[in-house]
Amino acid sequence: MTNHQSPVRLALPSKGALERSTSSLLSACGMSVFRPSDRQYFGSIPSLPQINVLFQRAADIFTKVEEGSVDLGITGYDVVCEEGVGHDNVVVIHDRLGYGKCELVLAVPESWVDVSSIEDLAELTLLFKEKGKNLRIATKYPNLTRDWLYEKLIVNFSLVSVQGAMEAAPSMGYADMxxxxxxxxTTLRENRLKRITGGTLLKSQACLIGNKRLLQDDPTKLDTTKTILELIEANLNAKKYVSITANVRGKSADEVGNYLVNHSELSGLTGLRGPTIAKVYSKEDKDWYAVTIVVEQNMLLAAVNHLRKAGGSDMTITSPDYVFGSQSQNYQVFLERLKEDS
Known part of the structure; x- marks a missing residue:
């Protein structure tokens, strides 16, 4: 009896920096994407043949997932928050893929010397109201902008939809900010615009999203989603750590281990659980042991010095490709979200 797996349709950005970074991440996770040419809109992941890849504009990927044309997609979190208003069929599976980082901000002309904070902006809208005018804000994010300003009790404004270069709107005269x-x-400064204090609406980066209904109804698609999520999570976790192997002289493995554990000035210097110690077999000297510890990147030099104090030498440093936990935390959170909405 053959084990049939439903094909999972995965939408990926088709061009630009987001496409390149997405391809790099998936490749680093052992899921290299095959695309016959830049003009092709279909591709595959040879290591996961049950996945069919569809290349789309990042701005359209949310819509494809929401309508069920694809099961999964990678796009910007800003797009998901903007387009997700009133659409409950999309679930964010992993919201921090580590690239495509940006912020949705309010920016005003540099010539507005008296406007440097959100409080100043609120006062300005009242001045506009006294003159019978609305503050005009150009944006491609009307839902996020409107809701955020309403939460700040700023209501005297109008939104101007812009499809071209946003930064030119104030200088062209069809928006105030x-x-x-x-x-x-950089682009803001080049167009003589400035951010205002307290004017950050959203912090965004690339994220993995899925269609709730399609994933809930098909266990094999859920299983493939788990595979993708496990590999991404383990690869991103690995970036936090380095593995150090050193030769340490000692009378026994217990002596070396006890010294490392009991003379550690900082927690974490002896590894995630503790050092791994193995006998080094040498013709010249029998009192050497190989010690391996995995520590956080920012503790590298401190851990090296700790091993030196224990008599360590010949240290080599490697970066792990994956660090798996006892289970995928992101997948557990994702399952809980599906249960809440079922």
Whole structure:
């Protein structure tokens, strides 16, 4: 009897920085994407043949997932929050894939010297109201902008839909200010715009989303989703750690281990659970042991010095490709979300 797995349709960004970073992440996770050419809209993941890849504009991927044309998709969290208003059939499976980072911010002309905070902006809207005008805000994120400003009790404004270069709106005269995404702030400065204090509406990066109904109704699709999530989570976790192996002289493995554990000035210097110690077989000297510890990246030098104090030498450092926990935390959270909505 053959084991039939339902094909999982995965939508990925078709071009730009998000496409390149998505491809790099999946490749690092052992899920390299095959795309015959840049003009092809279909691809595959050879290591996971049950997945059919569809390439789409990042802005359209949410819609494809929501309508059920695909089961899973990778896009910006900002897109999900903006388009997700009133659409409950999309679940965020992993919201921090580590790239595509940006912020949705309010920006005003640099010439507005008296406006540097959200409080200043609130006062400005009242001045506009006294003159019988609305503050015009150009944005591609009307839902997020409107809801956020309402929460701040700022109501005297109108939103201007812009499809082209957002930053030009104030200088062109069809808006007073903008609400747009920025990663470095360079484009804002080049267009003589400035962010205001307290004016960050949303922090975003690439995320993995799925269609609730399609995943709930098909256990094999859930199983494939778990595979994808496990590999991504373990790869992202691995970036936090380094593995150190050192040769340490000692009378016994217990002596070396006890010294490392009992003379540790900081927690975490002896590894995730503790050092792994093995006998080094040498013709010249029998009192050497190989010690391996896995520590967080920011503790590398401290751990090296700790091993030196224990008599360590010949240290080599490697970076793990994956660090798996006892279970996938993200997958457990995802299952709980599905149960809540079922």
């Amino acid at each position: 903008i609400a747009d995404v920025t990663s470095t702030g």
